[in-house]
Amino acid sequence: MSANGNDLEQATEGYVTVVTGGQLFGLRLERVRDVFVPRGLSQVPLAPPEVAGLLNLRGRIVTAIDLRRRLGLPPRTDGGTPIAVGIEERGELYGLIVDRVGDVLRLKPSSYEANPVNLDQRWMKVCAGVHRLDQGLLFVLDVDKVLDLSQSALPPN
Amino acid sequence: MDELLSEFLSETGEGLDQLDVELVRFEQEPNNAEMLNTIFRLVRTGKAKGHQVELINETAVLRLRDKLQPLLDLAQLLGLEGDQAMFERLANNALTVVVIQVGARLFGVLVDSVFRTEEIVVKPMSNLLRDVGVFSGNTILGDGSVIMIVDPNALGSAVGSIDGQAEAANAVAAAATRVEEDKTALLLFRAGSNTMKAVPLSLITRLEEIEVDAIEHCNGEDVVQYRGALMPVVYMQAERKAREDGVPILVFTEGGRPVGLAIDEIVDIVEEQLDIELKTEAQGVIGAAIIKGKAAEIVDVSHYLGQGLDASLSSKSGAPDRDVRLLLVDDSQFFRNMLAPLLKASGYDVTLAASGAEVLALKDSGANFDLIVSDLDMPGMDGIELAEHIKADPSWQRIPLIALSSHTSPILIERSRAAGFVSYVGKFDRQSLMSTLQDCCRHWGVAA
Numbered sequence: 024m025s026a027n028g029n030d031l032e033q034a035t036e037g038y039v040t041v042v043t044g045g046q047l048f049g050l051r052l053e054r055v056r057d058v059f060v061p062r063g064l065s066q067v068p069l070a071p072p073e074v075a076g077l078l079n080l081r082g083r084i085v086t087a088i089d090l091r092r093r094l095g096l097p098p099r100t101d102g103g104t105p106i107a108v109g110i111e112e113r114g115e116l117y118g119l120i121v122d123r124v125g126d127v128l129r130l131k132p133s134s135y136e137a138n139p140v141n142l143d144q145r146w147m148k149v150c151a152g153v154h155r156l157d158q159g160l161l162f163v164l165d166v167d168k169v170l171d172l173s174q175s176a177l178p179p180n
Numbered sequence: 181m182d183e184l185l186s187e188f189l190s191e192t193g194e195g196l197d198q199l200d201v202e203l204v205r206f207e208q209e210p211n212n213a214e215m216l217n218t219i220f221r222l223v224r225t226g227k228a229k230g231h232q233v234e235l236i237n238e239t240a241v242l243r244l245r246d247k248l249q250p251l252l253d254l255a256q257l258l259g260l261e262g263d264q265a266m267f268e269r270l271a272n273n274a275l276t277v278v279v280i281q282v283g284a285r286l287f288g289v290l291v292d293s294v295f296r297t298e299e300i301v302v303k304p305m306s307n308l309l310r311d312v313g314v315f316s317g318n319t320i321l322g323d324g325s326v327i328m329i330v331d332p333n334a335l336g337s338a339v340g341s342i343d344g345q346a347e348a349a350n351a352v353a354a355a356a357t358r359v360e361e362d363k364t365a366l367l368l369f370r371a372g373s374n375t376m377k378a379v380p381l382s383l384i385t386r387l388e389e390i391e392v393d394a395i396e397h398c399n400g401e402d403v404v405q406y407r408g409a410l411m412p413v414v415y416m417q418a419e420r421k422a423r424e425d426g427v428p429i430l431v432f433t434e435g436g437r438p439v440g441l442a443i444d445e446i447v448d449i450v451e452e453q454l455d456i457e458l459k460t461e462a463q464g465v466i467g468a469a470i471i472k473g474k475a476a477e478i479v480d481v482s483h484y485l486g487q488g489l490d491a492s493l494s495s496k497s498g499a500p501d502r503d504v505r506l507l508l509v510d511d512s513q514f515f516r517n518m519l520a521p522l523l524k525a526s527g528y529d530v531t532l533a534a535s536g537a538e539v540l541a542l543k544d545s546g547a548n549f550d551l552i553v554s555d556l557d558m559p560g561m562d563g564i565e566l567a568e569h570i571k572a573d574p575s576w577q578r579i580p581l582i583a584l585s586s587h588t589s590p591i592l593i594e595r596s597r598a599a600g601f602v603s604y605v606g607k608f609d610r611q612s613l614m615s616t617l618q619d620c621c622r623h624w625g626v627a628a
Contacts, residue, residue, distance in 0.1 A: 076326075
């Protein structure tokens with residue numbers, strides 16, 4: 024994605040917005056398959072800590088990834104219902120567990136910037152860039168990098 | 181999607197390939213938090229009831245009959261608890277040990293409880309979880325939950341790390357097994373009396389445990405609903421023990437139909453050279469042999485299966501129209517005793533011979549047969565040489581020959597074909613033998 028912010032005529036990009044740990048994130052619309060409530064999560068012993076478990080979504084096995092743990096955020100304490108964004112990658116289904124799913128936003132490239140250089144290393148690895156919005160910043164999650172746990176800098180918990 | 185499954189079966193399934201995936205589901209509660217579901221795949225199991233766990237220098241071993249087997253704590257292996265927790269749990273609770281055989285090694289795995297067996301389709305683990313290593317796949321159960329399937333080979337290597345010496349001993353034993361070809365895998369069990377009973381494992385299709393309530397009485401026999409059909413259940417002893425827990429059932433497949441043999445307890449699975457020491461006239465027993473240093477009755481399965489099959493309708497459908505005269509040649513008394521009743525039950529007129537010389541004597545005396553089934557590996561004149569003699573005699577050269585062998589080497593199969601055998605069947609593969617015989621009857625017009 025280019026950061027050519029001056030060209031106002033450029034097409035807009037669709038994002039599914041999610042909130043985790045109070046921060047707004049965007050996932051590119053075409054990468055999101057569906058949104059579902061993760062139920063019946065089976066924990067996987069010895070799995071990387073980011074993997075929340077496996078669940079059955081309409082007969083297919085989904086690997087659920089906890090975005091909070093992926094970003095090194097503390098566990099959620101408000102007791103809200105978790106929700107998952109479904110992603111299909113090389114024939115496998117993944118569910119990215121977030122606090123809340125928001126609207127689909129169409130954003131112009133003009134509001135887009137590269138990651139701030141002083142961003143947390145863990146965030147740097149999974150965020151492609153940032154959109155400046157009126158209500159705050161929206162970090163664009165790079166789905167491929169979120170799913171690549173070898174990029175994780177998390178200590179095992 | 182079930183590639184892992186077939187892969188698994190080919191790795192550990194020697195002689196067990198009819199044994200569908202047997203799963204035992206068990207649950208553990210780490211810190212009383214969420215339930216963790218894990219499925220266990222059992223290849224050869226005996227449930228150890230009241231077997232003693234002993235500690236040797238902080239290493240747990242299971243006393244299984246007269247041998248000590250390494251014991252793994254699954255909860256510890258899966259990182260659910262520390263290494264001392266097993267001893268506490270052992271002290272406070274009655275736990276279940278799932279006995280697993282991987283290759284030549286036997287070991288116990290400590291679990292909290294065993295739920296049931298279930299058939300599943302194994303799906304591969306997600307790419308993110310391939311590195312975990314302990315699991316070979318996962319699946320969705322009937323209730324919709326997702327569970328992990330523990331890889332017995334991974335557990336086997338975990339055992340390796342705790343008993344290096346035993347491994348070396350096992351390697352020697354394994355080498356010895358290869359040299360000593362005549363060993364037979366036997367399932368030891370008890371039924372009725374305290375006498376140990378044994379049956380070749382290869383004859384068994386599956387091991388099941390069925391709830392007492394699930395056994396229904398219908399049309400004068402006991403049946404259970406099994407895989408969508410009714411399976412007759414026969415008992416080894418006249419009186420049935422009143423029991424509250426499940427009944428262990430050995431499932432045999434006869435003419436494509438399952439028959440369950442209810443027993444009291446599965447004791448062990450051993451590999452032993454089988455020499456019948458004492459013959460007997462008792463029905464249902466082939467004889468007695470020394471197994472693991474103790475006398476055991478070798479059970480004539482066909483005697484009991486006959487009971488179950490007399491009542492089942494389709495069992496005789498494959499029988500020949502008239503008695504086909506069949507000559508069975510095998511130097512092993514065990515196999516003659518094992519196969520003859522079966523062949524007779526299937527409607528063949530069976531003559532037995534213990535050596536090639538006996539066969540040639542029969543030939544010279546003017547006897548005639550419709551089919552000859554011969555062992556290939558016999559002392560003195562082997563099956564190949566015997567076939568050459570038979571093919572050289574104009575009066576016998578048209579008799580179809582079927583080779584029996586406990587080895588399945590391509591070279592041997594090739595040699596047997598060259599010598600004139602029309603078919604080659606594994607010694608323990610009863611079903612193949614029966615279907616091959618039927619094919620022969622049709623194809624060679626034997627029964628016509």
